[in-house]
Amino acid sequence: MFFLEFLFDSILEGWLHLMGWIVPEERLKPVHAFLLQIGVMIFSAILIFVFLFGVFVVAVADVPLKDFWIPIFVPLGIMVLQIIAGICVRISSRRKNRGNQTKDD
16 A cells, blocks of 8 residues: 555656646746746646546546546646646756856856
8 A cells, every 4th residue: 555655646746846847947036936836836736636536536436438528638638738838948948058058158
């Protein structure tokens, strides 16, 4: 049981970390970045809750997936798009940092 809990917590923590990448590292005051990070984490937690609730209902109840696809696939799609956008933000900010370092040297 401990192994499953550890595995689930690790996956959930990693997923939330990836979803938080959408907050840019620079160009924000630390207070604004912190508040934006909290907002993103709350939004991400709500999406994960709705997704897990949908999966749980389909797994436990006699509800067919075609009747309950919105609470499963819409949050999953939003989460995937958020992670892709976060990866793009990280790549863009690192390219800009690398460009600024060569200009300063």
